[in-house]
Structure formats: C-alpha cells, structure tokens
Amino acid sequence: MQDPNADTEWNDILRKKGILPPKENPNEVEAAEEELLQHQQSVVKTYEDMTLEELEENEDEFGEEDERAIEMYRQQRLAEWKATQMKKVYGEILEISGPDYVQEVTKAGEGLWVILHLYKRGLPICALINRHLSELARKFPETKFITAISTTCIPNYPDRNLPTIFIYRDGDIKAQYVGPLVFGGMNLTKDDLEWKLSESGAIKTELEENPRRKIEDRLMSSIRTSAPTKKSSDSEED
Known part of the structure; x- marks a missing residue:
C-alpha cells in the first residue's frame, strides 16, 4: 500500500489534484x-x-x-x-439606628471587628467619646466604628449606663465598657480610649504602655510624698 506521506512523484501528483492533503512542513x-x-x-x-x-x-x-x-x-x-x-469602605464613623443593627453589626462580615458606641445627645462624655472615635476611625480603617442613640437599638436603655461601648467580632460580643466611671469621666483622652479598645484586640495600637498609668503613678507618688511617716506621726502624738 502506498504511503500517503511518502515523498514520491506519484504522491506529488495526487496532492496537486487534491486527492491527498498538502504535505506538512516540518519546520512550520x-x-x-x-x-x-x-x-x-x-x-x-x-x-x-x-x-x-x-x-x-x-x-x-x-x-x-x-x-x-x-x-x-x-x-x-x-x-x-x-x-x-x-x-476603602471604612475610615470614618457610621451612625445607625435600630433597624440597621443586624446588618451593620452582627452580619458585618467574617473576621471584622466592630466597635459600637451607644450614646445620648446632651451628655458631654458621650460627645467626647464620639470625637475620639471619629479620630480613631481614621487611624484604624480596618475596624468598623459605629455610633447609635442608645434607645434606638435597646428600648428603655438606662441613661446611667451611658456611655456604653460594645465590641463585636463575627457577630459575638468580645468586650463591653459600661458607664462613665469605666472611661474615667471627662478626663478621658484619645490615647486612653485607644489603649482601652486595643485591649480587646479590636485595634492594633502603637502605644507602648497605658497612658493613664503615668497619671496614676504620679498620683500615687504624690500621695506617698505627702503622707506622714510613722516616725513623725509618733512624735506628734508624744
């Protein structure tokens, strides 16, 4: 049987007539x-x-x-x-009301930290915390910062519990701070709040130590300095 791929005159004739397909070029x-x-x-x-x-x-x-x-x-x-x-999404504080709570907090996203501040208008410490949170939201855009008037999320929420901060991750509460005493009252600084929030893991602070500890150390040092020693106290009694 004739090999159709063989390089013969007969195959060349058959290729010209279209009976055999053109011979493939090995180089091509x-x-x-x-x-x-x-x-x-x-x-x-x-x-x-x-x-x-x-x-x-x-x-x-x-x-x-x-x-x-x-x-x-x-x-x-x-x-x-x-x-x-x-x-891109975060970097500023978001104001919500009760109907937004599930979508914005408990269903915010897997692995996402959410910081929710419940407040009431007219309370100076709540306004102070909102100002600090606005700055922290810009500083930590990977964390979602939210504020809400307390009674829109929790009906009849008592004013004595304000300000309140809840910290969530994957829809679960990981930390909570309730009442003005927890925050140190109107003496609260932005660094104080940043440190407190970082303790929960919601933000990664670059502060090396608790800013309030320096104040507490100075206060205790002042108390120890002004307190009478036992020897002088005994002399006064004599």
Whole structure:
C-alpha cells in the first residue's frame, strides 16, 4: 500500500489534484510547537505577578504541577483584595439606628471587628467619646466604628449606663465598657480610649504602655510624698 506521506512523484501528483492533503512542513510544525511551549512557560513564570482577575482568566492554561502554587497565590491575592476593600469602605464613623443593627453589626462580615458606641445627645462624655472615635476611625480603617442613640437599638436603655461601648467580632460580643466611671469621666483622652479598645484586640495600637498609668503613678507618688511617716506621726502624738 502506498504511503500517503511518502515523498514520491506519484504522491506529488495526487496532492496537486487534491486527492491527498498538502504535505506538512516540518519546520512550520516545529515552529508552532515551540511557540506554544514558550507561551505556556511565560504564563507559568508570570503567575506570581498576576492579579486575582488574571489568575482566574489564565486558570485553564496552567499545568497540574502549578495548581498548588497558583492556589496559594490566588488566596494571597484574595486576601489583599479584601484588605483593600475594607480600607476603602471604612475610615470614618457610621451612625445607625435600630433597624440597621443586624446588618451593620452582627452580619458585618467574617473576621471584622466592630466597635459600637451607644450614646445620648446632651451628655458631654458621650460627645467626647464620639470625637475620639471619629479620630480613631481614621487611624484604624480596618475596624468598623459605629455610633447609635442608645434607645434606638435597646428600648428603655438606662441613661446611667451611658456611655456604653460594645465590641463585636463575627457577630459575638468580645468586650463591653459600661458607664462613665469605666472611661474615667471627662478626663478621658484619645490615647486612653485607644489603649482601652486595643485591649480587646479590636485595634492594633502603637502605644507602648497605658497612658493613664503615668497619671496614676504620679498620683500615687504624690500621695506617698505627702503622707506622714510613722516616725513623725509618733512624735506628734508624744
């Protein structure tokens, strides 16, 4: 039987008449294969620099040996994207009312810290805390800061419990601060509040120590200095 791929005069005649398909050019085949190989290699080499969208678009072109590495980079890109989105969304304090509570607090998002301040208009310490929280919201945009008039979220919530701060994560309360004494009254500074909130893990402060501790140490030192010693006290009694 005649080999249709053989390089003979008879096969050439059959090719001219269209009976046999044109003879393949080995150089063209090799060039096409080389181009395909280079394309595949270039895709594999650059997936480390691809965005999340590019990884998804080129998913079918990766080899099986790259699947694990590509999945790792996809997760990394996804985490970076989520972090970027969170920073875009937050950075300022949000005022809500009762109907918004579930959506904005308990369903705020997986792994998201939410700081909720319940307050009442006309209470100076509540206004002070709101001012501090506005600054902290800009400083820690990855955390969601919310304020709400107390009775819109909790009907008949007693004024003596104000200000109140609840800290949530994944819909669960992780910390709570209730009443003016907890905050130190009108002497509360922004750094004091930042430190207190950081103790719950809701924000990551760069403060090295509790700012209020310095005041307390000075106060105790002043008390010890002014207090009479036992010896002088005995002399006075004599």
